[in-house]
Amino acid sequence: MLKVDGLCVAAGELPLVSDVSFTVGSGERVGLIGESGSGKSLTASAVFGLLPDDVTAAGSVRLDGVAEDLVGASENLLSRLRGSRLAMVFQEPMTALNPSMRVVDQVAEARLIHRTAGDRAAAHRDALRLLEQVRLRDVAELGNAYPHQLSGGQRQRVLLAIALANDPDVLICDEPTTALDVTVQAQLLDLIVKGVKERDASLLFITHDLAVVATVCERVLVMYGGRIVESGLVAEVLTSPKHRYTKGLLDASDLESVDERGRLHAIAGAVPAAGQFPSGCVFRNRCPRADDRCRVQPPWFGEPTAGHACWHPVGGDE
Amino acid sequence: MMVILRRAGIFLLTLAIASIVVFAFMAVLPGDPAQVALGVNATPELLAQTRHAFGIDRPLPVQYLDWIGGLFTGDFGRSYVTGDAIGPQLLDRFEVTLWLVGAATVVAVVVAVPLGTLAAAKHRTASGTVVSGLSQLGAAVPAFLAGIVLVEIFAVSLRILPSGGWTPPDADPVAFLKGLVLPALSLGLVQAAVLTRYVRSAVLDVLGEDYLRTARAKGLRPTRALIRHGLRNAAVPVVTVLGLQLATLLIGAVVVERVFVIPGLGSMLLDAVGGRDLIVVQDVVMVLVAAVLVVNLLVDVLYTVVDPRLRRAR
CATH class of the missing domain: 3.40.50.300 (P-loop containing nucleotide triphosphate hydrolases)
Incomplete structure (x- = not known):
């Protein structure tokens, strides 16, 4: 239904989202997760064709039944699609x-x-x-x-x-429940899932909350530093993550396990500002497993819809 | 409704205080109206007699109550100079000034709203910058100078409009409109320049609002989204400034009426000041103050029409 290929978003010379590719099938519910500043919202806005004034997109976004590429499409076409399809x-x-x-x-x-x-x-x-x-x-x-x-x-x-x-054929939700109370949140998530199921619509759901992804989505894309670092079925990614960043996110969400000092797990450091990400693997300056090999941008390992971009995946070469 | 009632109460109180201030100012001004009326050679007896006739030999509180009581019944007193009743003349003059200020306001709004919106919507482009620059320049021009330049162009060089004078609307509507154009433009364009800047910043604020993004997400094009969802919300700060500007317009009218020889409140005020006709000055100033307060009241009522969030009585 929706096919995003090599999507790049930049503010002037500053790249914010790099080479993002994914598909959302008809009636499929896909989650896009990551910390603040990972580029999730920009990716969604670029797909929707509603980026801020000084931000530009390149690459390709195709919607079933529309001959033209949505990236660089006329405002005329985009206005007709927005709010309808x-x-x-x-x-x-x-x-x-x-x-x-x-x-x-x-x-x-x-x-x-x-x-x-x-x-x-x-x-x-x-x-x-x-x-x-x-x-x-x-x-x-x-x-x-x-x-x-x-x-x-x-x-x-x-x-x-x-x-x-x-x-609509595709509904994009950008952290729709983040500003709401937890009790209200669950009801709204139900309504969203019910709404898209009834219409057999596809859903692209952006959140930083792993529990929400587990409730709402079938497949998940993990974003960090403006790139997709891992993707796959929710059940697999959330139980046996491959990318070190996904692993870090899951550990940080686990409220029952603590480190040797009795504190909750956290990912070391903070998300760098846009443009401050390291060369090679974007996560290597915060990754416990990073070595010289990570100075080179890792390729995509696995299937297009289920794989990761990590030189040292969890349960891999160790 | 409660909000409006409360606002009306505040209006009446302010009006009462303003009347005391106006009266007190006139009372402490140096100069004896009787002396001015009779000249330096008047005898003490005649002066006393005249003072008694004017009513200014009474204690100030009595004078004040007499004056304010008269205003309530439409009696504005009699001129010290001509001895005529002030009321009817004041009403005629006020009508002329209202036409002028009203037309100037229309000019200001009709020019400023589209230009300010354009300057905001295109603030990154050349046309937006040009509008901003022009409005800055325009705001620096005094109304009388604008008037003289307009007369030079349209009355002296092109000879398509009269350079001054006044025709009442019921006497000859066409001549009335022709005579109104230049003074309204010279008074209104300067205000338009100021207002353009406020419209621009109000629209710029609205352009960054989430609900405008929602409007785009529904499928509205940028211009339609701005018109349908933006302008009404941008109106609140603009109405505020417009209300304040009306006070400036009334004062600007005093000067512009002089330039264009228009028999309005402004020229009546200047004549009265020149002739030391203090009671007329007092009446005219009071009418101007009341007009400004009425405008402020209307602005407050307008707020609640524009913004439903202000309708709740607290």
Whole structure:
């Protein structure tokens, strides 16, 4: 459904995302995980064709049924795809709705823009139905409210309703639950999975939370330093990681194991600033297993959909 | 509703305080209106008689209450110089000034909103920079200078518009409009330059908002997204500045009315100051102060129309 090939994103001369390739099959749910600054959100924005002004993308992003490459496509084409075939839910629900427009009108607008509703009255009815689908109660009253009268969880549901309004083929979610309470988070994740399943839509789900990936996704891509360092089925990657970075992430998420000093595991050091990543393997300055060989960029080992880019994979040459 | 009622209360209180300040200023000004009216050779008896006729021999609080009570019933007192009732003339003059300030405001908004939006949307390109530069330049030009230049071009060289004078709208609408163009432009363009800068920064702020990204994500093109979702939210700071600018416009009108020989409040004020007709000065200043306060009240009401978040009564 979605095929990303050799995607590079750069701010001027500064590379932010390098040579990212992956596919998302029809109806497949793929997670994209990594720490802040690993380039996950930029990758998603580049796929969606909505990068910040001074950031440019190169490479290829293909969507089934669209003859042109989405990278470098006209605003005209992208506007037609956005909100109809490609939809996106962003991280911050508190500020993502227009404060001076009634909630129901903001949902109805999504139906009107792409002429999927016959007229205003039909769009309004559709909007109420969509709000019901994301399990909001008293939609007639709630729809007439303004965003400031809704909670964060309610707002994110409204944004999900907007994203699903035209039954997209691909839904991209960029940390949609990060700003929400844990209790609200689980309900929203359910709604997202239900929403894409009902529409047989593909999902690209960005998060830094491994537990969320395990709940929502079938396959996972691990990103670090603007590159995909490992990919595979969620069950395999999360139980027997190959890349040292993935291993570090999993150890850091394990709240039951501690090191010899009785502290939780952590990955040494911090994510470098963009452009400060080492040459060769991007993880080598934080990796306990790094040696001279890692000065050379590791190739991709394994299948395109399941493999890693590490010279010394876990359970490998040791 | 509560917000508006509370705001109206504040308005009335401010008006009352303003009236005391205006009255006190006039009272402490040096110069005896009776002396001015009668000349230096007037006898003490005649002076006392005139002071009594003007009512200025009474204690100040009594004078104040008499004046303010009169205002409530539409009685603005009588001119020290001509002896005529001030009310009717003040009303005529106020109407003229309202036309001028209103037209100037329309000029300012019609010029500033599209230009400021353009400057923000294209802030990285040449056209955006040119608009920003021009607005900076325009903001530095005083209204009377703009007036003189406009007269030079359109009245003296091209001869397509009158260089001054005033025709009431009901007498000859075409002549009225022709006479209004140059003064409204000279008063409005300078304000437009200032307002453009505020519109630009308000729109720039809105362009960075998440909800504009949501609008794009729905499939709206950049321009449509900005118009449908951006402009209304950018309006709050712009309305604030517009309200403040109206006060500047009223003061600017005083000068521009002089340049274009327009019989408005401004020229009435200048004449009254020249003739030491203190009661007229007092009335005109009070009307101007009231006008500014009314504008501020309207701005507050407008806020709640524009931004639903401000509608809650607290």
